[in-house]
Amino acid sequence: MDFRDSPEEAAFRERLRDWLGGVAGKYPTSGDEYWARQGEWHAELYRAGFFGLSWPKEYGGQELPPVYDVILDEELAIAGSPPRPSLGYLIQGLGHHASPELCRRFLPGMIDGSQRWCQGFSEPGAGSDLASLTTTATPDGDDYVIHGHKIWTSYSDVADWCLVLARTDPEAPRHKGISAFVLSMKQPGVEQRPLEMMSGVTTEFGQVLFDGARVPADQMVGAPGEGWKLAMTVVGHEREPSTLGYAARYGKLVRQLAARTEGVIPDDLAWAAVQAEMLRLHVRRRLSEQLDGVTHGPQGSLDKLLMTWVDQSVGHAALAVAGTGDQEMFGSYLYSRAQSVMGGTSQIQKNIIAARILGLGA
C-alpha cells in the first residue's frame, strides 16, 4: 500500500506542473466562457501529451494506468486550470461495443479533441427510466431516419457527433428494441436549442430535436437491439469519480473557502473538508483496484453517491462562508444541486446499491 507517487508518477506530475505554469490563466474555468472554450482546452491538453492518458495507443492514447488521470485532475485543480473534459464514458461505450472499423474511424478524433461529441440518451419522458425512450430510428435504404427529442445534452451546441440511443424495434421488449448510433450533428433534421440552467449557464446543456436526421446503417454501434448494453457501459463509467475527475476540485474549493474565513472554521466547511479528503483517498483506492483488473459495475453507484454527498456538502459550505452575494461561490452551490440528478439520480443509485450490491430484491 502506498498513497505516494511512484518515481514515474512523480516525474509525470513535475512535467505536467511545469506545463500548466505556462498556460495559467489562459482558459476560463467556469460559466459560459468555460463551456465555450472547452474544445480548445481539450486540444491543447492533448497536444501537450496530457489527455487520453489511460486510453489505447491505437487511438491516440498512452495506455498509462488510470492513476495518471488522477494526477492530471489533481494538478489541473491545483493550478486553477479548467477540468479535464469528461469523455471517458463515451470512449468506454464505443471502445466496448463498436466494431474495430468504427473505433478506428471515431475514437482518434474524440480523444485528440479535433471532433466534439455529445451523448443523446435522456429524453423529456425518459430520464431515470431511460428504457422508456421514444426517439425512433427507421430503416430507409442504407440509412436509418431519426425522429425524437433529446435533453440534457452536454455540448450539443458545439458537437460534431452524437452517440444517440433510438428505438429500432417498437415491438420488442423495451430494453431490447433500442439501438445505438453515431450520428452527425451537422446535418439537416438536427435542431439544437440551448437550455438555461438555474445558475444562469446557457451553453453547457441543450435540447436536441431530430426531425428526419439520417444516419448511415454502418454507423450503428453493435448489433440492432444492443443499444441497452452500450447504455449500461456508458452510465457505469459515468458514475466513477475517476471518470468525472472532480475529487481534486472539491479540495481546492474547500481551501478557497477556508482562505476567506477568519478565526474558527465553520462546521459546514470543516465537514466538507473531511469529506473532500475522503473522496480524494477513495478515488485512489478505487483506481488501485483497477490494477487488479477489477471493473466496477454497481460499485460505481456507491462512488457516485459519495461524490454527490461531497459535492453538495461543499456547496453548503460555499453558502455558509460566502452567502448568495458572491457569484462564483453561489454558482458552485447552485451547480451542486444537479449532482444528485445527473448521471442517474441519487434515488436510482440507491436502488442499484440495494438490489445489486446488498441483494435486497423484491
Next chain:
Amino acid sequence: MDVRLTSEQRQLRDAAAKLADELGPGSVLDLADSKRRTRLEDAVSGTGFRELRSDGASGVEVALVAQEFARGLVDVPFLGPVLADDLQGRLDGDTGLWTVADTGIAIDAAGCDRVLRLDGTELFAGPVGDAVAGADLTRLAAAAGGPWESRGDISDGHRDRWRALALTATCADLVGVARGAQRLAVEYAKVRAQYGNTIGSYQAVGHLLAESEALIEGSISVLWHAAWAVDELDPPEALRAARIAKIYTARAARTVCETAVQVHGGIGNTWECLAHVYLRRALVSTELFPVRLEEAGLGLS
C-alpha cells in the same frame, strides 16, 4: 500510488476475521458465556496480534485486525494491549497484560494487570483499578489512578506516531463496527416480511441501507490512508490523516448503527438485539482519543 493490500495483509485480515467469526459473540446471550470468552482469550493471546507493533507490523496491519475484531464484536482486549505494545514493546520476563490510559481511564482493560500513560513524552506505569461503568458491552473500562512509576521518556516523534496509531485503531474499530451492524441489518431486511414482502424490498428501507453501504466504503478509504500514514508520513501529517479519518468514520459509524437499529424496528430497540451492542461500541470508540470537528479545519487556511 498503489493502494492495495499485500497478500500477507489479506491473510492477516482473513485470520483475524475467522477468529472473530468463530469465537466472537453471535448474540447478546453469548456475551455472558464465559467459556466462549475464555476460548476467545486463549485464541487471541496465542496469535501474537497484541504484539503486532513489537513484531514490526505496520499501522495497516493493526488496523486490519482491529477492524475484523470490531466487526465480530470481539470482547477480549486488543486495542489497549496493542497500543501498550507500541509504547514500550515486550518487556523481558513480563507475562502481564498491559493496556493504556486515555484521560485517566484504563481502556479495554478486561484481565489487564498494568496500565501505561503518557504525560508529554514521559511514560508512566501503574496498576489497573476497579472497573468503571461504561456503555460498551464488549470492552471494559477501569480506573487508572496510580500509584505511577516513571518508565522514562519516549521521543516526540514516537509520541505523535503512537497518538496517530491510537486514533487510527479506533477508526478501524469504528469501520468494523459499522460493517458488523450493516451486515446484521441487511440480513434482517432480507427475511423480515411486512405487507407480504421482505422489508428490504421497500425503497424506504433499501435506500437507508444503501446510504450505509456508501458510508462504509468511504470509511474504508479514509481509514486505509490513516493506517498507512502512521508509519509512512511525518508524525504531524500522520496525525492530520488520523484526525480526518476519525471524524469521518465516527459520523459514518453512528449513522450506520442507528440505521441498523431503525431497520430492526421495535426489536431493534430491545436489549436482545445485537444492533445496540454495535452502536454502543461505536459511541465508545468515538470517545476514545476524541477529535473535534473544528480540528479538521486546522491547517486549512
